Amino acid sequence: MGRLAGDDDMDRETRGRLLGRLARLLGQNARRMGAAGFARGRVLADLLTAAAPHIPIRDLATLQEHHRGLMGEELADRLVKVAGNATTAVGAAGGALAAVEFAAPPLLLTAPAQLAAETLVVAAIEVKMIAELHEVYGVQVQGSGTARGAAFLTSWARQRGINPLEAGSLTSALGTAAKSALRKRMLRVLGRSLTTMGPFLTGAAAGAALNRAATRALAAKVRSDLRGSVPAPPPPPLPGERPNLRSAD
Template sequence: MRRRRQKDSVPEPGGEDVAGELAALSAEMERTPPETSPVLQEAWYRRKGGQQARALVGSLTRVLGRSGLAAAKGAGYGGKALADRLVLAAPRIPIRSLATLRAQHPTAATPEELAELITLGACRSSAALGAGAGAAAMLPVPPAMPVEIAAETLSVAAVEIKLIAELHEIYGMPAVGTVAQRAGAYLTAWADGRGIDRAALIRPAGLAAMAVGSEVRQKLRKRLTRSTLRKLPSLTPLLIGAGIGATMNRRDTRRLADQVRADLAGRKALDPGYWAAAAPSGGQAVES
């Protein structure tokens, strides 16, 4: 009986350690590197991002591997399993308030400038994660590659959900409600690839209607499955490498950010004075 209980117990991905690594990766990729040459700057981001990305994917790979499902399903680690884990992880993704973002990026004078800084950081984070998975595919015998692809897919999804949530903060349209309600709203936005409709944010029942039900889970499954299937060629050594994995992720995250920003930039903020109210004061806010 004890053995059965251990087998049926599925650890949640994105626990406190993984969430901390995600936050560290995001912060590292938004920093201004000490180098002045664009070539040296890119090398700095690759080096720093690679270290954080390997730790993040490694932690999540161990979490997923402990469930035993990855070994059983192999490369077919399904979209349903990934979607279930993403739903569990979403409330733990560290989201910064506008005040925190402005304190961390005091040179950003407008929402667009701050949104671009956050977008660049997310694109670099996605690229670092893709490079890590691509590099692993170059190994002669990658026995854990299916679960590593699953871990990388979930990690990139978390980076993009964090990005979407912080873009809503930047444009003055944050989701409200409980942690679970806010997470559900941003999961839905990620599944749809768009910003949350303003009407849903101002109606009392708007976010409640966006609870993560069967329809949203189906969208999450489809999106995660598409992402995983695109990366399965990585299982063939030398077919895809770190550079291609990084480029794919960077392009996809940029496309998502551009769409969400276009949606949000064309709408009125919920509070017209939100930007001034979050102006940096003396110290830097510490929040996630």
């Protein structure tokens, strides 16, 4: 999940191979844990919570270096575009895998695990995007990897930016309300992934389009919150106007 979420330039073959490997691992877990937990979103939420501290998050300096010195809204636009491309690619890869499964019906037994894998990877990509948007807008989220992971998961589940001054916004564990929101959000993404099960490559096209639109919509909501949390700079003085300085008295 870390590689699938963190590598902006991953080629299609590698992405498909890693997605298939994750689906196989999830299939083994489903047999061991039971399908009910997956169906209710509990297992998916638990897996994403465990993975969150390990999702690679770049600081502002690294982001600017990686994206050729872009700053502010231009850098934020670039991050959203990259994340949208990544979730689009995951939807396309999932649809391609589904097309293979429809050609070989016995493999349809792996479809639930494939949907779970797509859901987790899309969620991880969007969590990474949200975390890095906070860096761009100067909203510092301090704490351990676990606390930061919990904060960004809550931000993703609620589709809101983080307010570090809000009581309880930075804790090392998700509260009951946050866990419930996370499970519901995972189920919504899982439902979106169902489109990749369409026959032949129609699922790939539908999954790619839905993922791109949903990632952009999420980014717009979070960016609106983050803009509101950054104090606006004072307006520049008008021509001939002296800056408003405090009196020496």
